[in-house]
Amino acid sequence: MKFEVVSREFIKPHHSTPPSLRDYTLSLVDELLPTMNLPTIIYYATDNHSSISRCEHLKRSLSKILTRYYPYAGRYIKESFMVDCSDQGAEFVEAVVDVSLDDFISQTKNAKMELLNCLLPHPIDAGDEVTDPLLAVQVTAFACGGWAIGVLASHRIADMSTSSTFIDEWAINANQLLEGMDENDEYPMSPRWTSASLFPGKKLSGLPRGLPRVKEDSDDHKIVTKVFSFNKSSILRIREMARLDKSSERLPTRVQSVFGIIGKAIMDIQVANHASSKEFLVSQTVNMREKTDPPIHKNQCGNLFLVSTAHIVAGKRGVEFQSIVNLLTQSVRSEVENCKTILSVGGQVIITDGFDRLTRTLANLDSSSNLVFSDWCKFPFYEADFGLGKPVWISGINSPLGNNVYLFSDKFGEGIEAWVNLNANDMHKFQQDSNIMEFCT
Structure with missing residues (x-):
């Protein structure tokens, strides 16, 4: 090629x-x-x-x-x-x-x-x-x-x-x-x-990433990217399985359920690698737009999100799926609540405290204990018709960022494509995880 x-x-x-x-x-x-x-x-x-x-x-x-x-x-x-x-x-x-x-x-x-x-x-x-x-x-x-x-x-x-x-x-x-x-x-x-x-700036330093400025391939950064597709029926089954209260008709969201099934597989692999219990930090972004009081307009440009964090401890036998979904859901709900008051006098403190907590926690964990989840399902990329037809596919890239997962909607808006970035050894095990094999197409 x-x-x-x-x-x-x-x-x-x-x-x-x-x-x-x-x-x-x-x-x-x-x-x-x-x-x-x-x-x-x-x-x-x-x-x-x-x-x-x-x-x-x-x-x-x-x-x-x-x-x-x-x-x-x-x-x-x-x-x-x-x-x-x-x-x-x-x-x-x-x-x-x-x-x-x-x-x-x-x-x-x-x-x-x-x-x-x-x-x-x-x-x-x-x-x-x-x-x-x-x-x-x-x-x-x-x-x-x-x-x-x-x-x-x-x-x-x-x-x-x-x-x-x-x-x-x-x-x-x-x-x-x-x-x-x-x-x-x-x-x-x-x-x-x-x-x-x-949110006026304070001339603060950003989070370090340590990424290269030159193009690399996967052999250089050792991170493998693969796409895992979840169709509508599989997502419904995952949501049913994630429900803590079986008597309730309310199901966890599509996104948190898919993140949960992926997160469980990654955490189980990491615990098996270490042969002991292990603490994980899972972070997700929460879009502030239309969630604040008064609402920030959806077309407000810039970076307008908070970072939700969930601390999850996996035992020697791994971690319970329902527990992961519940913790992820609660962490996002907490940041959505913060959005309601973030335009008040103390709003900037909410932002800086959240990033400070994230920075301090990352400093005390090894890189394999940090999972980053991003949900891009609601963005209408498949509507981007430049006058020459609508898209046939939307993709990300082979990312050098390990333990990183982001979601796109599929072309029909009913399924989800999960882009999973792991090191090569973990990816091999991830593909053989029983839940991933059962629910992915």
Whole structure:
């Protein structure tokens, strides 16, 4: 399989950013995050618009949408904890690969997840330097006429909710251009870049990650990524099994139940490796938007989440599944309750205390005891139609972050794809776990 980069350029906003918006200050949550980019790859089948230059169409619509997402066209200035929004531009890369889209997806799902990383313009940790773009896009054409858009958005100024909103609005704008609509027509969304007014920054250092700035494959970082699919009926069975009170009609959520079945398998492996009981810290992000009082709008940009943590002790025989699901559920509910008061006077303390607890706990645990779960099921990536058809698949990458699990909805919105990142030895055992074998397709 041969990848080739055809071109690289920087796309600037269609309209210059006003001087009053040139300095974008980070919020408190922005400051506390590690240096990394959030990756999303969106795949499309062959389109029927042969008369349209796909990349030129995407560049033009990207330029227009950057007018509204102007920090993405800026550069981060570490010393001042702010973004210089002087329209330096978002990076746009064109690439080609000499296999069909179906063959590529088949190879990655079956054995070679590291191939996914070739669809991104940079490694996920290439950030925070003044030369690093805060948004980088790679459009890759497959031999069959299918194509993929790989989006890297800097976690310094955006969480996955912001990235999803951006992709959604970019697609809407691209559709409008194909339909000949005027650029000044009304947009259905209005991004808000005012998070620092809600949670002013304090010029604090972020969490360390220690990720490489150069591209690696799985042989370098020893982390294996695999996708495990849970269909609708399997998820219902897992939820039934997770219910603590069998007399209650209320079931645990789909997400916490799937996280529970995966978490149990990982913890049982780790305890077996150590032949003794072991303490685990499981962290999940909780989106603040629409949960605060008054509600933060769903299109508020930036990093707007809290980190829930659950301490779980697994005995020599492993850990009870229902107990894991219950602890994960309670930890998330606790942070949802915190969201209700976070806009009050003491809101910043809730944020800093949560990150401080996480940092202190991680310092006292070995890396195999830290599990990170992320739920991206509600983001409408499969609706991202740039005027050339809806996606046929959404993917992450072969991540260098071990003990990391994130969830996407499947194409039909009923199932869940779990992206599990483990070291090679643990992944082999994980695939042989009885629950994983029973419930995954």
